[in-house]
Amino acid sequence: MTAPTSLSQDELKTLVGQAALQYVVPGELVGVGTGSTVNKFIDALASIKDTIRGAVSSSEASTARLKALGIPVLDANDVRSLSVYIDGADEIDGNGYMVKGGGAALTREKIVAALARRFVCIADESKLVNVLGAFPLPVEVIPMAAAHIARRFESLGGQATLRLKDGQPLVTDNGQHILDVRGLTISDPLAFETEVNQWPGVVTVGVFALQKANVCLLGTAQGVRTLSL
Numbered sequence: 305m306t307a308p309t310s311l312s313q314d315e316l317k318t319l320v321g322q323a324a325l326q327y328v329v330p331g332e333l334v335g336v337g338t339g340s341t342v343n344k345f346i347d348a349l350a351s352i353k354d355t356i357r358g359a360v361s362s363s364e365a366s367t368a369r370l371k372a373l374g375i376p377v378l379d380a381n382d383v384r385s386l387s388v389y390i391d392g393a394d395e396i397d398g399n400g401y402m403v404k405g406g407g408a409a410l411t412r413e414k415i416v417a418a419l420a421r422r423f424v425c426i427a428d429e430s431k432l433v434n435v436l437g438a439f440p441l442p443v444e445v446i447p448m449a450a451a452h453i454a455r456r457f458e459s460l461g462g463q464a465t466l467r468l469k470d471g472q473p474l475v476t477d478n479g480q481h482i483l484d485v486r487g488l489t490i491s492d493p494l495a496f497e498t499e500v501n502q503w504p505g506v507v508t509v510g511v512f513a514l515q516k517a518n519v520c521l522l523g524t525a526q527g528v529r530t531l532s533l
């Protein structure tokens with residue numbers, strides 16, 4: 305697919321959202337992520353909704369969009385496995401390791417991704433990085449542990465702030481809070497994810513290395529680039 309150089313970031317998201325349809329298996333369920341890029345995928349998915357069984361969703365926001373377009377949404381507990389999970393990223397590196405959670409959906413995203421045999425990341429080219437960490441790292445936390453966890457990040461050189469919405473701590477779909485951690489360089493994503501996920505009070509860290517992307521569809525000025533990871 306070729307794109308003229310004048311495409312906006314929004315148009316690049318539309319391109320990769322549409323390109324992801326090729327990974328949807330007829331007659332099956334598809335795992336659906338969250339965010340502005342996935343919204344483009346959901347819109348494209350509506351055009352083939354009669355060929356699939358439905359979706360397993362990673363957020364209330366995606367569920368609402370899927371249902372509004374007439375796509376059935378199944379509970380993750382009723383599904384043993386998915387052929388594919390399609391989601392965006394805030395950062396992705398050349399190994400398929402990602403930072404996610406800019407939309408606060410990281411925990412459910414990891415759960416639905418865990419059900420899938422293949423993770424297809426859709427992103428515009430601004431998301432491709434050499435090393436993870438420039439995007440403030442989202443971490444979902446149990447509220448009573450937030451200050452303690454923030455201090456642990458300080459000891460790693462990070463500065464953690466509680467994410468707010470309308471002046472109040474943002475509450476996730478799971479009833480928890482989000483810390484955004486700036487100043488980290490995540491040179492070993494697998495080790496980092498494994499360590500932080502063990503800290504008491506951490507629900508999920510937004511590094512996706514244990515469940516990395518297998519394919520990335522990257523929207524570029526030259527068109528959609530497919531990275532096999």
Ligand SMILES: O=C[C@H](O)[C@H](O)[C@H](O)COP(=O)(O)O
Binds near residue numbers: 392394405406408410
């Ligand atoms: O919590 C949100 C997700 O991890 C998103 O996939 C991520 O933030 C990318 O979102 P967007 O496509 O809006 O840049």
